[in-house]
Amino acid sequence: MSSTTGRAESRVTIADVARQAGVSVPTVSKVLNNRDDVSPDTRDLVSGVLASSGYRPRRRQREAPAGPLLVELVITDLTSAYALEVLAGAEAGAARSGAGLVVSAAHDRDGEDRSWLSALRARRPRGVVLVVNRFGGGSVEEVASLGAPVVLLDPAGSSDPALPTVGATNFAGGVAATEHLLGLGHRRVAVITGAPFLLCSQERLEGYRAAMARAGAPVDEALVQPGDFTAEGGQRAAATLLDLPEPPTAVFAGSDLMASGVYQEARRRGLRVPDDLSVVGFDDVAMVRYMSPPLTTVRQPLGEMASESVRMVVDDVRSRDGGAPRRPQVGGVSSRGVAPHVQLATRLVVRESTAPPR
Amino acid sequence: MSSTTGRAESRVTIADVARQAGVSVPTVSKVLNNRDDVSPDTRDLVSGVLASSGYRPRRRQREAPAGPLLVELVITDLTSAYALEVLAGAEAGAARSGAGLVVSAAHDRDGEDRSWLSALRARRPRGVVLVVNRFGGGSVEEVASLGAPVVLLDPAGSSDPALPTVGATNFAGGVAATEHLLGLGHRRVAVITGAPFLLCSQERLEGYRAAMARAGAPVDEALVQPGDFTAEGGQRAAATLLDLPEPPTAVFAGSDLMASGVYQEARRRGLRVPDDLSVVGFDDVAMVRYMSPPLTTVRQPLGEMASESVRMVVDDVRSRDGGAPRRPQVGGVSSRGVAPHVQLATRLVVRESTAPPR
Numbered sequence: 001m002s003s004t005t006g007r008a009e010s011r012v013t014i015a016d017v018a019r020q021a022g023v024s025v026p027t028v029s030k031v032l033n034n035r036d037d038v039s040p041d042t043r044d045l046v047s048g049v050l051a052s053s054g055y056r057p058r059r060r061q062r063e064a065p066a067g068p069l070l071v072e073l074v075i076t077d078l079t080s081a082y083a084l085e086v087l088a089g090a091e092a093g094a095a096r097s098g099a100g101l102v103v104s105a106a107h108d109r110d111g112e113d114r115s116w117l118s119a120l121r122a123r124r125p126r127g128v129v130l131v132v133n134r135f136g137g138g139s140v141e142e143v144a145s146l147g148a149p150v151v152l153l154d155p156a157g158s159s160d161p162a163l164p165t166v167g168a169t170n171f172a173g174g175v176a177a178t179e180h181l182l183g184l185g186h187r188r189v190a191v192i193t194g195a196p197f198l199l200c201s202q203e204r205l206e207g208y209r210a211a212m213a214r215a216g217a218p219v220d221e222a223l224v225q226p227g228d229f230t231a232e233g234g235q236r237a238a239a240t241l242l243d244l245p246e247p248p249t250a251v252f253a254g255s256d257l258m259a260s261g262v263y264q265e266a267r268r269r270g271l272r273v274p275d276d277l278s279v280v281g282f283d284d285v286a287m288v289r290y291m292s293p294p295l296t297t298v299r300q301p302l303g304e305m306a307s308e309s310v311r312m313v314v315d316d317v318r319s320r321d322g323g324a325p326r327r328p329q330v331g332g333v334s335s336r337g338v339a340p341h342v343q344l345a346t347r348l349v350v351r352e353s354t355a356p357p358r
Numbered sequence: 359m360s361s362t363t364g365r366a367e368s369r370v371t372i373a374d375v376a377r378q379a380g381v382s383v384p385t386v387s388k389v390l391n392n393r394d395d396v397s398p399d400t401r402d403l404v405s406g407v408l409a410s411s412g413y414r415p416r417r418r419q420r421e422a423p424a425g426p427l428l429v430e431l432v433i434t435d436l437t438s439a440y441a442l443e444v445l446a447g448a449e450a451g452a453a454r455s456g457a458g459l460v461v462s463a464a465h466d467r468d469g470e471d472r473s474w475l476s477a478l479r480a481r482r483p484r485g486v487v488l489v490v491n492r493f494g495g496g497s498v499e500e501v502a503s504l505g506a507p508v509v510l511l512d513p514a515g516s517s518d519p520a521l522p523t524v525g526a527t528n529f530a531g532g533v534a535a536t537e538h539l540l541g542l543g544h545r546r547v548a549v550i551t552g553a554p555f556l557l558c559s560q561e562r563l564e565g566y567r568a569a570m571a572r573a574g575a576p577v578d579e580a581l582v583q584p585g586d587f588t589a590e591g592g593q594r595a596a597a598t599l600l601d602l603p604e605p606p607t608a609v610f611a612g613s614d615l616m617a618s619g620v621y622q623e624a625r626r627r628g629l630r631v632p633d634d635l636s637v638v639g640f641d642d643v644a645m646v647r648y649m650s651p652p653l654t655t656v657r658q659p660l661g662e663m664a665s666e667s668v669r670m671v672v673d674d675v676r677s678r679d680g681g682a683p684r685r686p687q688v689g690g691v692s693s694r695g696v697a698p699h700v701q702l703a704t705r706l707v708v709r710e711s712t713a714p715p716r
Contacts (some may be wrong), residue, residue, distance in 0.1 A: 033426075084437075088437055100481055263650050290618035290649070292621050
């Protein structure tokens with residue numbers, strides 16, 4: 001690898017990458033252009049060297065300014081109501097910014113299929129919003145190595161403070177959900193957490209603990225059940241909770257989808273929500289208005305978070321292109337300063353799934 | 359307007375368009391490039407002339423082959439579970455075809471804001487999938503006038519046989535839903551239709567009528583209620599039905615969202631699904647598995663329909679670019695022959711919202 005690195009532009013060439021990877025220059029070129037006549041092993045090898053070497057395509061300088069700006073939204077999967085909220089917000093933000101939105105799903109929950117990454121690289125992205133809360137390790141760094149501005153939406157952790165993030169006040173949301181249940185008179189309040197390794201899950205759980213402590217309500221650790229953000233996980237956790245000798249009278253589920261699983265388990269046992277069991281969710285995705293009864297939940301402004309992320313990326317692209325950002329750089333992404341970490345406010349939305357205990 | 363039109367390439371120039379619209383050439387150029395320093399009235403005027411004149415940008419010939427292929431998905435809005443299924447399928451189809459997917463929402467249900475159209479034009483699309491089932495008039499023709507291959511997904515009508523379409527067997531789905539309810543012993547079977555002006559709504563209703571007629575069950579026209587594909591519309595229609603002197607014992611709702619509205623109205627009246635009222639939906643979007651009870655519905659393969667639409671567009675782009683299509687042209691879009699009209703099969707998925715009448 002070249003030991004001299006220019007400040008304005010990387011000096012790493014395709015030839016350097018080819019030498020380091022032990023392949024031919026045309027092979028590197030094929031990987032860069034997302035051609036399918038490269039074996040998966042070779043593709044992985046070359047992709048790794050491209051990422052670690054800091055290679056940046058030269059052509060972007062010449063091509064990028066032509067044509068309307070396209071921003072990339074990369075999201076783990078497109079199967080959940082969560083994804084829909086993010087997408088709608090990102091599209092609206094892009095339209096308002098005069099940018100187009102390219103959407104791709106990172107189909108590699110198990111790290112096996114990286115084709116989305118080579119396709120992304122081949123498109124020479126000018127700005128990327130990454131919804132990485134379930135990504136495997138490495139992907140964030142690989143996307144960042146493409147050289148375009150990146151914003152992490154709903155970040156999985158606080159591991160890379162150099163990248164700007166947009167999240168929500170998860171801790172405050174956990175407090176609000178728990179205080180609502182305590183205020184109705186519940187004392188045995190259970191919590192079903194999201195995937196435990198995610199920052200948002202930890203913050204919501206800590207909010208629950210803080211509210212319980214403030215109210216002088218001891219936390220029975222049997223009432224703290226791990227979930228995984230799926231309906232099935234919510235149902236399993238609810239079954240465990242309702243099998244306890246002294247079951248809870250209220251459940252704070254760390255996502256709306258898990259709350260729907262709690263509904264299923266309650267219905268299976270002939271328990272009525274909220275008469276026999278109060279339930280609070282988290283997210284406020286569109287489907288909760290169609291649950292029976294409509295779900296009381298903590299609203300996470302996913303759409304606004306997504307549109308804000310797109311705006312930050314667009315502002316940074318335009319400022320790199322030499323234009324002034326369209327608005328004051330309050331939440332802007334600047335490579336010249338410290339990356340901003342924006343948290344938008346959550347708020348409790350009371351509907352019909354909570355009531356005083358019998 | 360020029361009276362001589364070349365076969366291979368339109369001869370309409372920007373100057374022609376400017377003359378016809380009574381504006382300057384730079385103004386037409388601004389509209390084409392989606393600049394925001396044009397008044398809405400002027401933009402509409404110029405857009406109309408661009409569409410009617412058959413203007414095609416010259417630059418596409420030169421620029422298109424550079425870089426990975428991007429396909430456009432234009433959908434009325436991104437707020438429904440329907441949109442999520444379409445999006446996930448389109449993204450998967452694009453990824454499989456080695457194409458990127460640009461997503462835009464046509465925010466002009468009332469025809470007021472056409473910015474999505476000028477933004478689309480400015481991106482010089484190479485292929486477009488239009489989900490037009492709620493579009494106002496004109497948009498389909500305007501998008502088609504951009505000169506790129508267009509496929510209509512879930513078409514609103516059969517008005518333009520020249521454009522290829524991908525739909526579902528709505529009639530057969532209506533038959534299956536109704537026969538399921540009749541088979542359980544219901545005789546007073548109601549139907550809540552989708553928006554009545556849409557082809558899919560009409561086909562589902564005709565399927566209902568055909569099944570009723572085949573079973574010798576007379577259709578009481580009071581049991582045929584118009585809906586609009588929203589939960590609120592479903593709830594309103596259910597209220598009307600349940601207020602009848604002789605209310606139905608089963609309801610076939612023309613969409614899952616309307617079925618969720620039926621659930622709400624039943625719950626409001628203390629009626630249990632399916633004990634007091636059987637409900638069948640249409641679509642089988644992801645959320646129905648989280649309804650209580652899980653909804654019996656007609657599965658419309660929206661994801662497969664979307665991925666098939668993208669594949670057809672990609673094949674046509676590649677064949678115009680001079681390459682052979684990647685697969686035999688069974689469902690391909692060919693400008694050389696008759697446009698294909700593909701219908702993918704629907705099927706009934708029985709869950710827990712249907713039971714014999716009391």
